[in-house]
Amino acid sequence: MFTSPANMQSMEKLLAEIGKRQSFLITSHARPDGDAIGSSLALMHLLDGMGKDVAVCFADPVPDIYAAIPGVERIRHDLPAENVECAILMECDCIARSGYTALPADCTINIDHHLSGREYATYNWIDSEAPAVGAMVFDMAQVSGQPITPAMATCVYTALVTDTGSFLYSTTTADTFAIAAKLLYAGADSYAVTQAVFFSTPRSKMRLLARALTRMEIRGEVAWSWVTEQDLVELEATVEDCEGIVNYLIGMAGICAAAFLREQPGGQEFRISLRSRRAVDVSRVAQEFAGGGHRNASGGSIDGPLDVAIERLTTRLQRACDDALRPTA
Template structure:
């Protein structure tokens, strides 16, 4: 279906549900947080009773987003029956919420690994962020695009395009950024809030990760252990963005950052590519997914085994 047909079908579905829950994937990023907040405001203006529920806390760098306080953290949504809109998840389980199975699920995604698991599915892997799809809903419904919505959507787009550097960035991306700036988003303030507010613990952890840096040909990798996090006084949130330092190395085409999880001898992987290597395919082979140039998955340890398996997969990926 075309974008217009998808939106018409979506609005018809929403008409049957007054109460709507908006959620996104566990460990939410800027696209998840910003898009959920903007979509909730759109649904508010459409007359729906809206809740935003996340399984994990909002990262501190997004704590200044308008209306962020309306996001409720829980493992179960409970309460009223109605529809649930799941943003950028390849499965219900990825939300981390435990009681969505009986609800009417609306799946809106932009990942190459997106799957049609919902009662209604709108997946556009050509969109640079799920915020683009949310913006199209705002356009189609002719709601008032408020400064708060513009700020949330701009933050979502900026974060999911790597500050407008990833391959999915296009002329359409900058047209949308321009529109959002006209509608009240402040690009410089958003950049300061998101890019220049790293806690000391994150910088210390980055130092530990870079001390573990390894390169072999066109692949770079690094890792941190639970002990590294403890020494830096860091949290898992402080690991966000470390992999971007690895992929920035000249001559490197793919990079992976491994974070040891607290239990079960597992590692969470963030994988990046400059475009030649399809890291989404690599992540999918371990039950993860994402985009061609930015993906993630979880692999069983120990560290040497986890590292060896992902490096082999990346080396075997066709360019």
């Protein structure tokens, strides 16, 4: 176990509530990533083992790189026609973040690890120290006494390796590697996950990355770039191809904060992805732009036009860098 007494209490309470019910809906945030998909499917496998009825619903499609995760074929987009006894939301700070306006359940459970997490559900478990929500599911499985199957272990490993940036982010601790080791002992197919997630880049994404890097700009400790709707059309790229581009910007020497902007349909709004080095907290910046996330990896939205959006965002990021790097008295 890799959890505090407070988290143990939260887990035991959630498991007790789960034990009282039979039918469940699991969902996560729109534009699902590795942790959203991996943790949701891992929880599905856990509830399956308990003999529960489980539906997993995502508002948006699953990216192709996650198509081989065990159980992914059970993910659907339409919500159950009848009420279920409980809806479980993984790493969402509100129901709307799932992409659904409402969920067919009177009881809701919120499991999250973001600094911007909020207690909006019937039952809430938020652990901002967890490296991934998948790791929280791993702890739940251990407390429940259910066996950690190879399928469940592969799902949790997917969540862990993606949300830690291949164990590079500051949320990575000795416990993170200990969890990974336990997952491998349980039969997680780490090679299959690595090949699918990191070595299956489509050509369209490489072309889009090249376009974004030609637009890269730097001011002080802040780097940024952007792509437009026209870029996606011209390069036959998708929104999915934009994932991870910001990591190339923060990877440069001397850069403490980075932003990647993607134009939304209509050109009046941009989705933003933010990254930073350890001391610079971009989660606070993201919260000012209708978003949130982790200290060093967050996202949100900002109104256009592009030049105004860039000036507002980069000025705020530079201030975050200045605040973090200012010598203390």
